[in-house]
Every structure is written in C-alpha cells, then in structure tokens.
Amino acid sequence: MSEPAQAAGDDLRLLIPVLGLCGFASTFTMRLVDPLVPTLAHEFGQSVHQIAFLVTAFSGCYALGQPFLGPIADSVGKLRSIATCLAALCLLSALAAFATSFWVLLALRAAGGVMAGGVIPAAMAAIGDRAPMAERQIMLGRFLVIMIVGQMAGATFSGLLADHIGWRAVLGAASVLAGGAALLVRLALKPRPDAARARLSLAGAIASYRAVFANPRSKLLYLLVMLEGALVFGVPPFVAAILHERSGVGASEAGLAIGAMGLGGLLYGTLTRVLVERIGPRQMMRLGGLAMALGYFAFALPGPWWTAIGIFLMTGFGFFLLHGTFQAQATELAPTARGSAMALFACFFFMGHATGPLMTGTLLQFAGTQLALIVLGVGIGVLGLVTPRLLPPLGSRS
Template identity: 30%
Template structure:
C-alpha cells in the first residue's frame, strides 16, 4: 500500500480551485434557501387583504415554514450521516423550489399554509448540512471566510426573493411572483449540483437515529453550545420580526409607500453580503469571542433608530440592523462549526433549530405587539431580545476554548 493512499485528503484551502467551486455552490445554496423561505415576507400585507387576515395571522405564511424547518433539521442531519451531504442538499433545494411553484396555484389560505409547511420540511435538508459540509471540508483557518461567503449568499437570496415578489406582485400578482421565485430556485439547485465538490472527509455513520441521544448530550452539556443556540433564537427572531412588520409600517400612514418601494428596502440585504464576509475575516484574525459582542451592538443601535418618524433615519436604522445581523450570524455559526468535535451535522442542526424556531415564535408573537402597540411595541420586544443576546455574547467571552485553534 502506498503512502499516498493512507494519507487523508487535504482540506480545501482559500485560493484553491476547489475553494472557489465550493463557495460558488454554497453561495447558490444560501441564495436558494433564503429566497424560497423569505420571499413571502413582503407579500404579508397583500395576503392580509386577499384572505381577510390580521398581521399576526398573515405572518403564519412564514412562521409555518420556519417552524416546520426547525423540526425537520434534526431528522435531516441524521439522514445525512447515512446518505451523505451533497445528495441530500441537492434534493432539498429541488423539492423546495418545486413546492414554491405549487404555492402559486393555492386556492385558499389553509392550502397555501400546507404547501409552505411542506416546503419547510423539505428545506431542512439544506442549512445544517451545508454548515456541516463546510466544517468537514474547509481548512480551519479558511472556515470563517467560507462561512461568511455562504451567509452572504443567504443575504443575497433574502434580498432577491423579497424584491422579486414585491415588484411582480405590485405590477402583476403575488401568484406570478411566487412562481418566478420557484423557477429561480430550480436553476440554483442545478448550479449547486454542478459546482459543489464531492465530500472527501465525510464518513457515513450507520447509527443514524440511534446516535442522536448521544449527540444531543454532547452538545447540550457543552459549556458553550447552548449559549450559541440561545443567540440563534434571539437574533433570528429579532431579524425576522423587524422585516415582518416594517412593511406594514411603511405601507401605512404617514409614509404610504407602494409595495414595490417597500420591497426595495430589501436591497439593504446587500449590506449583509459584505458584513458576513467582513465579520468572518475578523473572527479568523481576532477570535470569535472578541468580535461577536461588538458586531451585535450594531443591531441594537439600528433598532433604536427605527423609532424615528423620519424615513431616511428609519432606513438607516434598518441598514445598521441588517449589517449587524449578518455579521453576528456569520461569527456565531462558524463558532459552532469550530467547537463541534463530533456529530457536526447535529451541532449545526441544533443551532439552526433554534435559529428558525426563533423566527417562527418571535416573528408571530411580535405581530401581537404590532396589533396592540404599533411600532414602539415591536421595538420594545426586540430591544429586550437583543439586550439578552448581548449578555450572552459577553458571557461567551469567558468561554474556555476546546483547543488552541478555537478562539
């Protein structure tokens, strides 16, 4: 047996052709996941009007998807330990895109909710497994950059999905808008399949479901992981809530903006494309524990600016909030990948379980505050959530690293 056949394959490092291919594929993966999942967000006021719904009821079109996604993440992580990373991610993207196309033909709101729930279940095969793939295949000193690029794809997808549905629904119908986003998802799935390198460090585990209890114990008893999971819940819940209800505020008095202009607010997601990569590089250089709490304060400052009644200041606040969110998510998610020494896909699944659970729970609960107290009520709830998140980030500064490489 030759020496080369016994040596493990090198991990993918920044600057290599494989690094470019993997980042291109995962960029499309992040784009597809966020575009398909969040393209309904600017349509909520239209659905409220068409189906005679309150803001909280209309928010269920998103919350039912994120809730189903949260539940399916753990099952998908177990399946990926048997089937492999790439096949399950490709299937998740393709099925989710087709379900989005079917949403355009829904005859009633309950039928639309059912389709969106199925979409959430199918999409569970993408986010956590993508994080696990990066943790397994990317060289550790390049992981922050690679995770940042993946999240920048998420930012671009969130922006593109919202803008497409806003403009098309304003000039045509929300059904055409949903169908168009679904077709874009099919094309993204094809490019993902074509570009992503096959796994070289994935080892199938036949334990599957039987290994879950041990994996849960490892991650939930770790002194740092549960706090990172709590951050995911608080931060994503806050982010989704702001974008859920800022549309209602800007469509109403005294602003009276059109659906297309409100959708154009989603161009601020482009800031996330930069901030996620920027924060990933900072984390690789200075350590996650020293960067996380700093970028989180940007979110809180932006939230407070949205209390203004001057539109430019509101938009500046949303921009700061968006910039800070994607930077924070980039740092926290890469920290999970670095800290997980075993059951990596389950660690990613748990992080994203709380991430999407926060989107579902906080996103809908904040709708009640919008109906009762308007925008100040929304800001009050989100301000409390962000202050709690900041306390968690400060606590994580004192977390003992598992190894010298984890900072």
C-alpha cells in the same frame, strides 16, 4: 503542490460558489413573503397578523425538520441531502404559485420550510468538513455573501414583482431557482470519497445528538441563538404594514427596506477577514448587538419611508456580526457529528425565528409601534453585550 492537495483546493474554491447558490435559493424562498403581507391579506381576505403566520409556519417547520434532516445529511452525505431538499422545494414553490386559498398556501409554505431547512445547515456543515478552524469563519463569510444576496433578492424582488406582475410570479421564480441549484449541485460537486458515514438509524441519530450535547457549550449556544432569532426576525413581517401606516407606501418600498438587511450582510461577508483578524469575534458580537439596537431605536421614530433602507442595512450588518460568530462556534461543537450539530443550531434559531412574529405582533398590539421597537432594541443590545461573557468564542482575544 501535490495532486491531491491541488484537487482539494480546486474543490474548495468550487464548493463556496455552488453552495452559496443553494443558500441563495433557500433564503430567497424564505424571505419572499415579508413584503407581501398586506398584498396577501387583501388577496385572501385575512388580517395582517393572520398572514404573518405564513412566516411562522415556514420558520417553525424549518426548525422542526432539523432533528431529522441532520442525521440524514450525516448518513447519506450532505451534498446528496442538499440536492434532494432543493428539488422538493422547487416542486412545493411551484404548487404554492397556484394556491387558491390561504390554508393551501399555508400548508405548502410549511412543507417548503421543512425542505428549505435541509439546505443551509448541511451546506455550512460541508464547509466545516473541509475548512480548518482558523479559516472557517472567513469561508463561512464568503458563503454568506452569496446566500445573503438571496435573502436581499427575496425581499426586494418579491415586492417589485408583486406590484408589477403579481405575487404568484414570485413563487414561480423561487421554484426555478431551487430547481436550478439542485441540478448544479448534482453536476458540479462530488462527495468526499474518504468520508466516514454512519448508517442511518434511530440509534445512530441518538448517538450523534448525544455527541453534540456532550459539549457543555451546546445548550447555551442554542438558547442564545434562539433568543437572537426571535428578537431579530419578529420585525420584518410587520415592516410593510408599519411603512404603509406611516407613509402610505406599498410592497415595493417595503421590499427595498427589508432587502437592505441583506446589503448589511453582504457588507459583513466582504469584510469578514478584516473583522475577524483586526477586531476579533468577541468585539464583533458586542458591536453587532449595539448596531441592531440602534437600528430598532431609529425605526421607532417616524420618518420618510426611504430612511428605513439605511436603518435595516445597519441592522443587517449588526445581525451578521453576532450571528456569524455563533455559526463559526456551532461548526466546532461536535466535529464527528457536524451535520447534526448544525441542524440543531438551525432548529433553535428558527424556533426563535418562528416565535418572533408572534411575540412582536403581541407587543405591537398592546404597546404600540414605538414602545415595541424600543423593547426589542434593548433586548438585542443586551444580548450582544452579555454573550461574549457567557459564551466567549474559542481562541479569541477580548
């Protein structure tokens, strides 16, 4: 093997664990509020539905920042952009740990959502720059293994820490993780010396987005991923309240249940190569939608709180079967503006993520828990079944 090829291989092997840690820090920060909703409602004298708006604020600002962060990453370099966003996220999480009112916490979480939004899309774009399409979904799956552990830890350990130390310690831990990941990116990874980067300008950003939407698949992919985000991530902010109403359990048990979605993603990440090669992306999308639908139907039935762990493990596995295929397609929408394409992908996904709690809260209020979960289950099941026909993965078999 030639020296440049060897260097590239070494860089790629190092890229996945380092960027995975960055994704870990981002998703840890993202998911940590879900099990704390009843705790924070009591702390600040707000209703559960008002506290759930913390999730909407974080996700909505994550989405709204994407049109700006994508061109910045394409221009200044994806690694530099990731490190800067993580450093800012470190500071904002530290300040949130000392918040004395709901509105201060809301503002800091919203600003944190913008900075968290500069991490994972840029990391996936960086992987897309280096990995050939034939290997890209597999490499993204490996990245997701580490990232998803962060999602799982954010939900699981936030509940445990809140019950034993306090919710402020959770935000302190998120700050330390983000700061450590920012430092590691700067020390361990080097930008590509031959990367062609356009100068940052409004005209350049518009040109990048024009290149993305020149692909006729873009609009449909972004619409579908927004719908997916709303159907999947509207439920977690209400899991703690549902389990407390059914079984009287607290944040620790809710965190374990929500964190099991990460275990499902971890299972997906370890099996990505087998799934892609033996089942194929089309069938993965169908099975993913059906698995999530079954999970929601099962959660609609009252049972011991611990059954929710298995239910959300299945739901998480189904989600990544569908979402992992969406991600791989998004990396190929505009190879010359990959950072912008992935930023828009994240923007639409988190627009759905942000509106999901509002939609689910309304359904829960007017239809009740069981009917609301059945409606959401039907919706995500239909999405998984029709998507392979509407947007067949490139080069896949049926």
